[in-house]
Amino acid sequence: MHPHPHPQPTSDRRLGRRRISRRGLLRAAGVVAGAAGVAAAAPASAATAAPAPAGYAHPGLLHTGADLARMAAGVKAGAAPYTAGYARLTANRHAQSGWTADPQTTVYRGSGSPQNYAVLYNDLHAAYQNGLRFHVSGEGAYADTAVTVLNAWSAKLTSLAGSADRFLAAGLYGYQAANAAELVRDHPGFERERFRTMLTTVFSPLSESFLVRHNGAVVTNYWPNWDLAAMACVLATGIFCDDGAKVEQAVEYFKNGSGLGAVRKAVPVVHADGLGEWLEAGRDQGHALLGVGLMGTVCEMAWNQGIDLYGYDDSRFLKGAQYVAKWSLGGDVAYTANTRAKGAVGGWSGSETASRAAGVDPAMTRPVWAMIANHYTGRRGLSAPYLTRIAARTAPEGGGGDYGPNSGGYDQLGFGTLAFSGGRVTTSAGGSAPATSSAPSPASSSPSPSPSPSASSSGAATGGSAGASASTGHDSAEAAAPKSGGLASTGSTDLAAWTATTGLTALAGGLLLLRRRGRGARGEER
Numbered sequence: 001m002h003p004h005p006h007p008q009p010t011s012d013r014r015l016g017r018r019r020i021s022r023r024g025l026l027r028a029a030g031v032v033a034g035a036a037g038v039a040a041a042a043p044a045s046a047a048t049a050a051p052a053p054a055g056y057a058h059p060g061l062l063h064t065g066a067d068l069a070r071m072a073a074g075v076k077a078g079a080a081p082y083t084a085g086y087a088r089l090t091a092n093r094h095a096q097s098g099w100t101a102d103p104q105t106t107v108y109r110g111s112g113s114p115q116n117y118a119v120l121y122n123d124l125h126a127a128y129q130n131g132l133r134f135h136v137s138g139e140g141a142y143a144d145t146a147v148t149v150l151n152a153w154s155a156k157l158t159s160l161a162g163s164a165d166r167f168l169a170a171g172l173y174g175y176q177a178a179n180a181a182e183l184v185r186d187h188p189g190f191e192r193e194r195f196r197t198m199l200t201t202v203f204s205p206l207s208e209s210f211l212v213r214h215n216g217a218v219v220t221n222y223w224p225n226w227d228l229a230a231m232a233c234v235l236a237t238g239i240f241c242d243d244g245a246k247v248e249q250a251v252e253y254f255k256n257g258s259g260l261g262a263v264r265k266a267v268p269v270v271h272a273d274g275l276g277e278w279l280e281a282g283r284d285q286g287h288a289l290l291g292v293g294l295m296g297t298v299c300e301m302a303w304n305q306g307i308d309l310y311g312y313d314d315s316r317f318l319k320g321a322q323y324v325a326k327w328s329l330g331g332d333v334a335y336t337a338n339t340r341a342k343g344a345v346g347g348w349s350g351s352e353t354a355s356r357a358a359g360v361d362p363a364m365t366r367p368v369w370a371m372i373a374n375h376y377t378g379r380r381g382l383s384a385p386y387l388t389r390i391a392a393r394t395a396p397e398g399g400g401g402d403y404g405p406n407s408g409g410y411d412q413l414g415f416g417t418l419a420f421s422g423g424r425v426t427t428s429a430g431g432s433a434p435a436t437s438s439a440p441s442p443a444s445s446s447p448s449p450s451p452s453p454s455a456s457s458s459g460a461a462t463g464g465s466a467g468a469s470a471s472t473g474h475d476s477a478e479a480a481a482p483k484s485g486g487l488a489s490t491g492s493t494d495l496a497a498w499t500a501t502t503g504l505t506a507l508a509g510g511l512l513l514l515r516r517r518g519r520g521a522r523g524e525e526r
Contacts, residue, residue, distance in 0.1 A: 055242030060304045061182045062297065062371075063419060068135040068183075071418055075136050084396040085418025086136060094122065094401050095129035097141040101149040103156040107173075110165025117162075117169050121410040123149050124176045125400030128413050131183030136418075143183075147190045150181055154195040157202055167210045171229025172411055174203030175297065178236035179413060185240070199237045204246065207233040211253050218349070219258050220340040223280050225287055227253070227261020228294035235301055247305070254298060254309055260340075263313060266291060267320035269336050276319030281327055282335055282354025285364055286408060292324050293368030293412045300371055310375055318376050318384060325369070325386035329393075330362045367397035370416025378422050391416075 059065055074082030089095050101123045109117040127149040134142035160166045178199060184190050207230035214222060231250045238246030254263055260279060267276040280288045295317055299310040310317060327333045335357040343349035373391035376384045399414030 056239045056247075056305050058185060059182050061179045061236055061239055061301050062304070062413065063132075063135075063179075063183070064304050067419065070422070071132075072136045072138070074421075075418075081396060081417050081421050085415060085421070088396050088398045088402065089129060089133055089136075089415050089418060092129055092399060092401050094126040094399070095133050095142075097130060097139075097145045099123075099126040099130065099145050099149060101126075101152040103152045105156055106159045106161050107157065107169060108162045108166075109160070109169040110163030112162045115162070117173070118407065120153070120157075120169070120173055121176070121400065121407060123153065124173055124180055125410055125413070128176065128180035128183065129399060129415075131180055132415065132419070135183065143187045144189070146180060146184045147187050150177070150184070150195060151189070151191050153177075154191055154198045157198055160202060160206060164215050167206055167215060167226065168229055170203045170206035171210070171226075171231075171233040174199065174207060174233030175229070175236040175301075176413060177203065178233075178240040182240055196241050200241060200243075203233055204237040207231075207237075208246070208249060211249065211257065211259070214259060216344055216347075218341050218343055218345060220260060221342045221344075222259065223283060223287060223291075224260040224266040225280065225291040225294055227257060227259040228266070228291055228298065231257075231261060232294055232297050232301070235298055239301060239305060247307075250298065251302060251307060251309065254302075255312060261291075263295070263309075263316050263320075266295065267316050267323075268338070269334075270316070270319050271334050274319060275323040275326065275333065276316055277334065277336060278320045278324045278327075279338070279354075281324065281333070281357040282338065284358045285328060285360045288324050289328065289364070289366045289368060290408070290411055292321050292372070293366055296321070296368055296372045296375075297412070300375070303375070311380075315376070315382070317372075318382065318387075321372050321376075322384055322386045325390040327357055328360055328362065328364070329386065329390055330360060331386075333357050365394045366403065367394070367399060367412050367414030367416055369394055370397050371420040374416075374420040374422055 057064065059068065071082060071086075073079075075086045102119050103123070104116055104119060106112075107117050107120050108115050127146040130142040130149070131146040134140065134146065160169050162169070177195075181190070181192070181195050181199075185192055210230045211227065211234065214226075231253055234246050235250035238244065238248075238250065253259075253261070256262060257265075260266060266279055268279055269277040271277065278288050278291065280291050299317060302309045323333055335355070337353060337355040339351050339353040341349070341351055369387065369391040373384060373387040376382045377388055396417035397414050399412075400410040402414070403409035
């Protein structure tokens with residue numbers, strides 16, 4: 001047993017100060033076509049669902065209705081890079097209709113009998129991949145499979161248990177479960193209310209509690225990705241369930257949280273070259289890639305509800321992502337030595353110093369880059385040479401099951417080349433069709449000015465060769481802390497456009513058009 005009883009979830013005391021509007025409704029236009037008339041040919045299943053009458057835009061986690069229609073249109077047209085991205089999806093064993101779920105009453109991670117969390121993440125990736133394949137192909141068998149898998153779990157799962165790793169299970173698999181369910185939330189037979197109950201009683205409470213109490217540890221005991229996984233779960237649950245308090249908790253923590261996952265702590269130093277030092281680079285490459293992927297996931301889900309965390313604090317995440325991209329490509333980066341306090345509140349204590357960026361394997365990758373590169377270079381029209389280079393190098397991105405058998409290969413949902421390529425596409429016949437969007441962009445929530453979106457800017461993922469190997473880094477409590485504590489031991493140049501680095505077609509990024517209701521021009525709370 002863990003010496004620190006897991007506390008019941010409570011609301012962040014800051015939640016009473018202000019509430020995020022629950023009507024941040026998406027206004028999307030300019031769905032991409034490949035050849036003339038492609039947009040009209042998208043399957044009806046990819047159409048935007050009617051928004052909830054008093055909630056958030058749906059679908060509206062990692063993918064909006066306009067995103068799903070754009071993917072379907074691009075694939076139907078035989079357009080690059082959608083066809084390469086879709087080929088990776090259809091080749092994945094999880095993306096096949098008829099996948100059989102194996103739901104459990106209790107999922108254990110880190111300790112317990114048995115450690116069975118692999119069953120959960122494999123089933124969730126199958127549900128997500130089948131849901132995505134349904135929206136692109138219009139074939140109902142894939143939606144039916146996703147619904148069957150998700151219904152099986154919501155009918156049986158009652159708890160997450162184990163060591164401190166149970167918080168990772170809640171965060172990682174909670175945000176993934178919500179995203180899979182969002183793809184079929186209105187499909188016949190989906191038990192949405194029962195699934196909502198599972199999210200709000202099994203997954204989100206652990207993540208909410210972690211952000212407040214950090215499992216009874218001193219606040220710096222856990223590296224950034226523990227907080228980021230929890231934020232992703234709370235935010236995804238809040239949006240799926242139209243719960244403004246949960247959305248507020250995640251957004252407020254991203255900006256001002258006490259733990260290392262808050263953006264100014266995860267990226268504590270911005271150097272003169274404009275790169276933002278990623279704290280976890282002092283740990284290892286796998287965990288740094290995990291953290292960047294999770295922060296991108298949080299930013300993307302928020303963006304799709306009109307909340308600009310990508311641009312917060314003068315696009316601080318961009319600076320951090322550029323740093324990790326350059327470092328992962330083998331470039332030299334600065335690192336400021338830091339010492340973290342570790343241990344339990346009122347119990348054992350210690351410290352750990354990271355003095356330099358760890359070594360890297362340039363072949364190591366995760367499917368995280370297309371989403372981030374598309375936002376900053378496509379939607380926003382900003383220069384991000386290291387992001388564009390690494391996104392091109394790792395395209396077309398796969399998903400769970402394509403990056404090794406261990407849990408680290410399932411931490412991101414992936415398929416970014418298919419899902420996050422926007423704007424101009426090139427057809428198989430060599431023609432092209434421009435994006436047709438023209439509407440205001442969301443107001444930035446930054447307290448300092450953020451770059452304005454570009455009305456027509458280039459950059460997105462291209463179809464290239466897949467990354468050579470999987471990242472194996474993922475958080476774990478396997479290296480045990482002192483027995484008296486029981487907490488997880490957490491130690492241990494401008495480039496040309498994407499065509500120049502890959503020889504393939506660059507894509508013009510379209511604007512994602514968002515409008516927040518009930519907000520003035522200055523946007524959100526700080």
